[in-house]
Structure formats: C-alpha cells, structure tokens
Amino acid sequence: MILAADVLDLLDATITNIAAPTITADLGGGPGLVQWLGASYALALGVLLVPGGRLGDRYGRRRLFLLGLAGFVVASLACGLAPDPTTLVVARLAQGAFGALVIPQGFGILGATWPRDQIGKAFSLFGPAMGLSAVGGPILAGFLVDADVLGLGWRPMFLINLLLGGAALLAAARLLPRDPGDRTVSVDVRGAVLLTGALLGLLGGLIDGSASGWTSRPLILLAIGLALFAASSHRQRTAPHPLIEPTLLHNRGFAAGLALGIVAFAATAGLLYVLSLFLQQGLGRSPTGTALALIPLTIGIVIASIACHGLIHTHGRRLIHAGLLTLIAGCAYLTLLIHNSGTHTGTWALVPPLLILGIGMGTCFGTVYDITIGDIAPAEAGSASGSLNAVQQLANAIGAAAVTTVYFQTTGNTTHATTVSLITVTAALTLCLPLVGLLPHRAQEDQHH
Secondary structure (H helix, E strand, C coil), X not given: CHHHHHXXXXXXXXXXXXXXXXXXXXXXXXXXXXXXXXXXXXXXXXXXXXXXXXXXXXXXHHHHHHHHHHHHHHHHHHHHHCCCHHHHHHHHHHHHHHHHHHHHHHHXXXXXXXXXXXXXXXXXXXXXXXXXXXXXXHHHHHHHHHHCHHHCCCCHHHHHHHHHHHHHHHHHHHHCXXXXXXXXXXXXXXXXXXXXXXXXXXXXXXXXXXXXXXXXXXXXXXXXXXXXXXXXXXXXXXXXXXXXXXXHHCCHHXXXXXXXXXXXXXXXXXXXXXXXXXXXXXXXXXXXXXXXXXXXXXXXXXXXXXXXXCCHHHHCCHHHHHHHHHHHHHHHHHHHHHHHHHHHXXXXXXXXXXXXXXXXXXXXXXXXXXXXXXXXXXXXXXXXXXXXXXXXXXXXXXXXXXXXXXXXXXXXXHHHHHXXXXXXXXXXXXXXXXXXXXXXXXXXXXXXX
C-alpha cells in the first residue's frame, strides 16, 4: 500500500499536464487556471515534504500516513466535484499538502520495518512502478477525458482516486505497524507557513499578471511574496531547527546541486506543459493523442536511467554534463522543427527530438541528486535527500508557472509562442552548465541504489 500511495501521488502530479486545456474549456479560468493546475499541487507538496517527514517522526508514521492518505482521497473528491476554477485550485493545493504527509512516511516505515538486507529489494520495486506511472498517468488521464465516462468529462480522472486511494487506505489501516512517535522531534511550522505564503504570493502575482495584465493587484501580490520570502530566509538562518540544515547550505557541492536542480527541473517542468499545450492547441491532438505522442520522451528517460545506473560511480558528474548538453540539443532540434513546420508538424517527426529530450532527462536527472550529496556527511544524507526532493517539487511549481507565462505572454500564434518558450527553456538549461564543475566528482557508494 506504500507503493500504491506513491503511485497515486505521481499520477496526480502528471495528469493535469494533459487535461488542462479540457478543464479550462469546461470551467473557464483561461491561462491562469492552466498555470495553477500544475503549480498548486507541486508547490504544496514541495513546501510540506520536509515538515511532513518530521511530523511523522513526532506523532507516528502510521498515524500521519493514514491521515495524509484519507485527506488526499477527500481532496481528490473535491477536485472531481469542483464547480469553478478557484475551488479546483484550492483542492489541488490540499491534494499536494496531504501528499506531503504520505510520501515521507512510506519510506520511513519501510526503513523501520524491513530487515536491512531486504530494504534494497523493497526499494527496487519503486523504480519500475514510478516509471510505469510516469507513462501511465498522462495516458490514463487522456483516456478518461476522451471516454467522457457518464458524461462527466475530465472529472473521473480525480474521482478514480476514491477507489484507488480508498483501497490503499483500508489496507494501510489493517496492515501498517503502530508506532508511538517521538514528541521531542521539532517541526518548524512557522518556517513552512512563511515559505508557503511567499511562493503563493510570487506565483500568484506572476500568474495573475500574465493572465489579466500587470495591474496593481499582481504587483501587490509580488511585493507580499518578496516580503514573506525575506522573512522566510531570516527564519531559515535563525530557527533552531530550520527546514534545510544550515551546514548543508555551506557545502559548495550541495549548494551548487541545489541551484542546478531548481533551474533544470523548473525548465523541464515548463517544457512538458508547453509541449502538451502545443500538441492540443496547435496540432489539434486529443488528450489521449497528446499522451501517446509524448511516449518517446518517457522511453528515452527509462533507457537513459537504466544505462546510467551502472555508470554513476565511474563517470560521476560528467553524466550530468552530458545530460544537460543532450537536453539542450533536443530543445534546439524541437525548436527548429516547430519553427519550420508549425501546425503541420507530424507526430512521427516529433519522435526523434522527444527521444533525445528523454535521454537527456534520464541521464541528467537520474544522477544529479546522487552526485549532489556525494561529499555530504553520512549523518546529513537523509536531511539532504529530503531537502532536494522538496526543492524538486518547488522547481516543478515555479517552472510550470514561469514557462507557461512566457507561452501565454508571447503575442502571435501557437507556433511562435511555443518556439519562444523552447528558446527560454534552452537558455535556462545553458545557465546550468557552469554549475556542473562545482558538484562533487562522484556519488557515494552507499547513497546510490
């Protein structure tokens, strides 16, 4: 049931990439809703992952797992029944928040209950399952939208969580071991609240300004976000138990990996959203057709991830450099193709650049965080890994909002908007290249599995 809960989370993180145009056509909300659908979930998940793990340590992992999974199911119901854009965005925020309670507990429960010599086998199930979910999530979303089950349109892709999540919840309540927790564990609630408010203000201002014009309202939201971000940074420096351990930020390799991850994951998250918009709005593909057209990208990710698994200790950070260069090449190829062919771009013509992009993602993102914690002290490895995973989700939220803002703000047709967005992504990825030289040379032997 732990694996099922993680699969549910990944499915719901990816489904709106495909369904966003259909949802906005039904509920309204325009470009702003398209941007919020992905950003809201990733934002809440990213901010609350680290506090969620510490809450499980404090109050018991079983209790937090059940609470998070139950809340996730209820939030999914709210998404499926949402009558307007605001309700849907709030429900997506709730989904992400409850997901942040579930995910850290699952890995903690496995580590505490499985024999050490069996943990590797348990974790080995997650890679294939997550890979299949990354492929299956968009395809399932596209199928459910196109099938129009009971005339409900896009809503069944959220309502199906009542069955999947409900079954996982019943199994978890019956099978998970009880644990009392440790009331001495500290949770920086104030820091999490400040960071959440900061990002909501910044993303809200960015999205509102791009969708409705740069009036006083988005500027005020941006100002509030910046003020809260300053307060959050001060809290990070002064809190006795901050969200990210201060010693980690003083480590050059970790700080460089953190910065590289933020920019690279943000760029590619925005890229995936823009590709979905181009396929549907530019090429007229259905949601299912869009998901199927993106399969070469996922195949490339899987191939590169498997290939790099045995190379990370011999090639180290050179894999990240190669992955970034491959991503940049794939973006350049795709930009030229779309610029020259526009709305006449054929599905088969998209296969080579999407495959190249997938290989670049699998090569770079399958290794970047293992390399980043390559010279971290063993006692800090758990905190470092949790912080990096949280930052990845925040980067997804930032990228989904920022790159789609470029897309919707670009005047002209869909082809022009897509090419400008791709150029923006290429520039962001190019900025990551100098950071590779600051990373540790290799991963630690006991950190990669």
